Amino acid sequence: MKKTLKSLLTGIALILTLQVSAQENWPLPDNSPMDMLYFPVDYPILKIRKQAPESPVVRIIYSRPVKKNRKIFGELVEYGQVWRLGANEATEITCYKDIKIGNTKIKKGRYTMYAIPEKDKWTIIINRDNDVWGAFAYDKQKDILRTTVKTLKTDTPVEMFSMLFKQTATGVELLMAWEDTEVVLPISF
Numbered sequence: 001m002k003k004t005l006k007s008l009l010t011g012i013a014l015i016l017t018l019q020v021s022a023q024e025n026w027p028l029p030d031n032s033p034m035d036m037l038y039f040p041v042d043y044p045i046l047k048i049r050k051q052a053p054e055s056p057v058v059r060i061i062y063s064r065p066v067k068k069n070r071k072i073f074g075e076l077v078e079y080g081q082v083w084r085l086g087a088n089e090a091t092e093i094t095c096y097k098d099i100k101i102g103n104t105k106i107k108k109g110r111y112t113m114y115a116i117p118e119k120d121k122w123t124i125i126i127n128r129d130n131d132v133w134g135a136f137a138y139d140k141q142k143d144i145l146r147t148t149v150k151t152l153k154t155d156t157p158v159e160m161f162s163m164l165f166k167q168t169a170t171g172v173e174l175l176m177a178w179e180d181t182e183v184v185l186p187i188s189f
Contacts, residue, residue, distance in 0.1 A: 030063070030088065031065070031066065031087075032063040032064055032065040032066065032086070032087035032088055033063065033064055034061065034062070034063050034064075034088070034089075035061075035062060035063070035064050035163075036059060036060065036061045036062075037059070037060050037163055037164060037165060038056045038058070038059045038165075039056060039057045039058050039059075039165040039167075039172050040052065040053065040056060040057070041164075041165055041167075043056040043059075055096045055097070056096050057095070057096055057097060057099065057171075057172075057189055058093065058094065058095050058096065058099060058165075058172075058187065059093070059094045059096070060091060060092065060093050060094075060113070060163060060174070061091070061092040061094075062085060062086040062091040062092070062113075062161075062163060063086040063087040063088040063089065063091075064086060064087070064160045064161050064162065065086060065087035065160070065161050065178075066159060066160050067157070067158075067159050067160070067178070067179055071179075072178055072179040072181075073117055073119070073178075073179060073181055074119065077117055079117055079118050079119060080116065080118065081116065081135075082114050082115075082116055082125070082135045082138045083114060083115050083116065083117060083135060084114060084134050084135045085113050085114060085115050085161075085176070086161055087161070088133065088134070089131075089132065089133050089134075090112045090113070090114060090132045090133070090134060090135060090138075091112065091113040091114070092110065092111070092112060092113070092130070093110070093111050093112070093113050093126065094109070094110045094111075095107070095108050095109055095110075095111070096108060097189060098189070099171070099187050099188065099189045100171075100187070100188045100189065101124075101126070101145055101147055101185065101186070101187055101188075102145075102147045102186075104144070104145045104147070106126060106144065106145060109128075110130055111126050111127060111128055111130070111144070112126075112127045112128075112129055112130055112132060113125065113126055113127070114127060114135055114138060115176075115183075117151075117181075118151075119151070120150065120151055121148050121149065121150050121151060122148070122149055122151060122183045123146055123147070123148050124145070124146070124147050124148075124149060124183075124185055125143055125145065125146050126143070126144050126145035127139070127142045127143050127144065128142045128143075128144055129142045147185070149183045149184060149185055150183070151181050151182070151183055152181070152182045152183065152184070153180055153181070153182070154177055154179075154180050154181065154182050157179060157180055158177040158178050158179060158180075158182075160178070161176075161177075161178040162176070162177050162178065163175065163176050163177075168186070170186075170188040171186070171187045171188035171189045172186075172187050173185065173186050173187070174187060
């Protein structure tokens with residue numbers, strides 16, 4: 001009798017839990033999934049394997065919009081306008097140690113990255129404002145870096161906005177590409 005009563009109460013609790021869960025309005029998956037890249041590349045995996053340095057050098061968190069047969073640069077992403085370097089929240093860069101971009105030293109910390117795309121060049125911006133959505137509240141007064149990099153044409157179209165680190169003798173290059181455009185931002189440390 002006790003087992004039957006206990007089973008019945010457990011069943012009722014389970015049904016109530018499922019009903020509450022079913023009533024939640026879970027958001028649909030985002031069209032621009034968030035991604036994260038580290039240098040050293042695959043730092044979390046290296047850390048699990050005990051092959052990583054004490055801390056990474058830099059991490060970037062960004063959302064990856066999809067081209068979807070649209071004209072990107074000059075239309076969807078307007079030339080001469082501040083862009084969040086992706087979709088949704090503005091792109092975040094965390095420096096786990098001091099780095100250098102061009103002649104500017106960027107102190108260890110968390111920042112937001114933006115770009116101002118032009119046909120033949122992009123202005124890359126590092127800004128000390130954090131936790132912002134898009135570039136709607138962008139404040140130029142909080143810029144700590146503005147540097148210009150040339151655009152390159154890709155060999156094949158890039159469907160999703162993408163970033164990756166490529167190691168160099170003095171640090172890394174941050175490659176950013178979408179549609180038929182690529183830029184390279186040298187970072188030293």
